[in-house]
Amino acid sequence: MPSIRHEIPLQLLRNRPELAPRIARTVLGLPVPDLPCWHPGPETVTLLSPGELHLDVVLVGTNADKPEFAIVHEVQNACSTADLERIALSWPAYVTHVRQRLACPVLLLAFCPDEPTARKIATPVETGHPDFVFRARTYWPGMLPAITTVAEADARPELALLAALGHLGDCERRIVLAMVLEAMQRLGPELRVHYHDYITNCVPARYRKEWEELVAIAIENYHWESDFAHEHQEIGRVEGRAEGRVEALAGSILRILERRGITVDDVVCARVITCSDADQLTHWLDRALTVSAAEQLFDDRS
Known part of the structure; x- marks a missing residue:
């Protein structure tokens, strides 16, 4: 079972669907056309003999409803000898069969958990035909840009989740994980539990407590977190007040600073809780995840 x-x-x-071609162009530097429409394509290919090839995802770029480019996208988490042997036989066939079916160029991308796995999966495959050498194009979370602001998380929520596990260094871990929680709110309530489970499953054990603290903070403070908390009862429901977005943002800022062990004096506290500008509070919320002193919330130069 997958x-x-x-x-x-x-x-x-x-x-x-447009995320994979964007990664191919901007992260891997591959000549993938910037087409007006990308959509999921056929994920099975019928063979001449009885049977089918089952592909992970096929994304088709179209122009005036005509396929212009296709991306076969695989997720490959292991690189054992058996995995490499299977890939050597099946992945070249994925490309040639999709190319035959759609009559357009085809690229195969593979998302891997880390750089060593990606390098092994990208090993060239000698097909036996002269000059026909197949090599998958691979990437891992650390190659993707870190999502560190609310604006980025809201605009590219899928990228926030894909990239997060490659950016867990001390200097950015907390804000990257916080932006994962922000991104989850843009990705559909029916799947949030699965997204939470995915990050929890993949975050190294040494950072698990920090991740769970951030989840608790989010559940406790955001007004939209009542549904989120209901969906996450299995990790402990935390009752929180929902008295409006401005009050929730102010409470989140102070709570984050407290959880990070940063002293908040009366002047800083008063300035935060009396602010009625949601955009300003959102900016301070981003900064609360990285500042080393409470006063730096208000200093854009720090």
Whole structure:
């Protein structure tokens, strides 16, 4: 049975079909056309003999309803000898069969959990035909840009989840994980539990407590978190007040500073709780995840 580490990245790519070609162009530097429409394509290919090839995701770029480019996107979490042997036989066939079916260029991308796995999966495959050498194009979370602001998380929620696990260094871990929680709110309530489980499953054990603290803070403070809390009863429901977005944002800022062990004096506290500008509070909320002193909330130069 496919694991959550395999299925959730695929779901994110299906949610946002234009994400894979954007990664191919901007992260891998591949010549993928910037077409006006991308949509999921056929994920099975019928063979000449009875049977089918089952592909993870096929994304088709069209122009005037005509296929112009296709991306076969696989998620590959292991690189054992057996995995490499299977890939050597099946992935070249994925490309040639999809190319034959859609009559357009085809690229195969593979999302891997880390750089060593990606390098092994990208090993060239000698097909036996002269000059026909197949090599998958691979990437891992650390190659993707870190999502560190609310604006980015809201605009590219799928990218926030895909990239997060590659940016867990001390300097950015907390804000990256906080932006994962922000991104979840843009990705449909029916799937949030699965997204939470995916991140929890993939975050290294040494950071698990920090991740769970951030979840608790989010559940306790955001007014829209009543549904989120209901969906996450299995990790402990935390009762919180929902007295409006402005009050919730102010409470979140102070709570984050407190959880980070940063002293908040009466002057800072008063300035935060008396602010009625939601945009300003959102900006301070972003900064609360990274500042080393409470006063730095208000200093854009720090």
